[in-house]
Amino acid sequence: MSSSPDFESLSTYDYELPPELIAQHPLPERDASRMLVIHRSTGMIEHRFIKELPLFLKPHDLIVVNNSKVVPARLQGVRASTGGKWEGLFLGVTTSGEWQIIGQTRGRLVAGEWITIPVPATHIENAASRQNSDLQLQLIERGEGGIWKASPQSEISTWDLLEQYGSMPLPPYIHRDDEEAEDRVRYQTIFSGPQGSVAAPTAGLHFTPALRDRCAASGAKFAEVTLHVGMGTFRPVSSERIAEHQMHTETCELSEDVAQKIRSTKSEGGRVLAIGTTSARTLESAARKVGVGLPWQGETNLFLRPPCEFLQVEALLTNFHVPKSTLLMLVCAMAGYDLTMQAYKEAVEQRYRFLSYGDCMLIL
Incomplete structure (x- = not known):
């Protein structure tokens, strides 16, 4: 038994x-x-x-x-200070309007540095009616669990910014280099x-x-x-x-x-x-x-x-x-x-x- x-x-x-x-x-x-x-x-x-x-x-x-x-929460950008690649995931908005983000890059991120986030190549053809410049994102403070408070330099709403600059956050076991239109x-x-x-x-x-x-x-x-x-x-x-x-x-x-x-x-x-x-x-x-x-x-x-x-x-x-x-x-x-x-x-x-x-x- x-x-x-x-x-x-x-x-x-x-x-x-x-x-x-x-x-x-x-x-x-x-x-x-x-x-x-x-x-x-x-x-x-x-x-x-x-x-x-x-x-x-x-x-x-x-x-x-x-x-x-x-939410199209996956963000890809470049560190202004080093030119290194940065990838982040948007988690939410604080009561004071700052973004909560977890990011990864080579080297150590520091408070105050800037991330430049371009419009993803898959979105270019649809970007004519939107903000066409790169998005500048400043890292404010690193908190518990590696979650950063960050401030986007734009008057556009959070959700509209993510629609333009973000990609769908597919699970890690789905292996794609870039978001596909079907996603x-x-x-x-x-x-x-x-x-x-x-x-x-x-x-x-x-x-x-x-x-x-x-x-x-x-x-x-x-x-x-x-x-x-x-x-x-x-x-x-x-x-x-x-x-x-x-x-x-x-x-x-x-x-x-x-x-x-x-x-x-x-x-x-x-x-x-x-x-x-x-x-x-x-x-x-x-x-x-x-x-x-x-x-x-x-x-x-x-x-x-x-x-x-x-x-x-x-x-x-x-x-x-x-x-x-x-x-x-x-x-x-x-x-x-x-x-x-x-x-x-x-x-x-x-x-x-x-x-x-x-x-x-x-x-x-």
């Missing part, structure tokens, strides 16, 4: 991911992705397509998506609204307007929450004992309108289906902070891992995640460890596409 896994050991969540299964580009059509379906009640695993999602929905189900919009569209969900993420809520990437309408025609309703995905989503777990891992913090919001839909769904016998781990974390954070079916907004560093109980989420659609990641741990908590690892084994054998531009898994 085999012993039960040690859920607090990082190695428990390891599996072999062949590099060639990491999707480097999206499929030609969003809704062409494959969908592995886990039935928790029976342990059955099915191999389907995302187009078939409406077949698994019931009247009164509530589909909860994350509507956060990805501006395909690394954004059809639900995107409020700006603020530096990574896409990837489960939502599979939806098209037609698929959304077919889900609604099945009797399911949609609701939108907001969680702005931070750079911490890619930070690996470095401690072998998971309890020592410091979970990253992200801002999120669940409105009264969404809370009302959750209450109605549960009273009518429907299920709450979270589209992606970010939607799940928002729903579960709210449930733990204020209760099920109640509005909430704030910061969360909720770490969902085995063994934990989900208070508000009853089904989950999510992409396939990297080994030893907090996202894989969340899936194990939702679907059960053994069933999750069996599903991942089958996904590798069946040559599913993994990670952000890859296929998905439906947990029922």
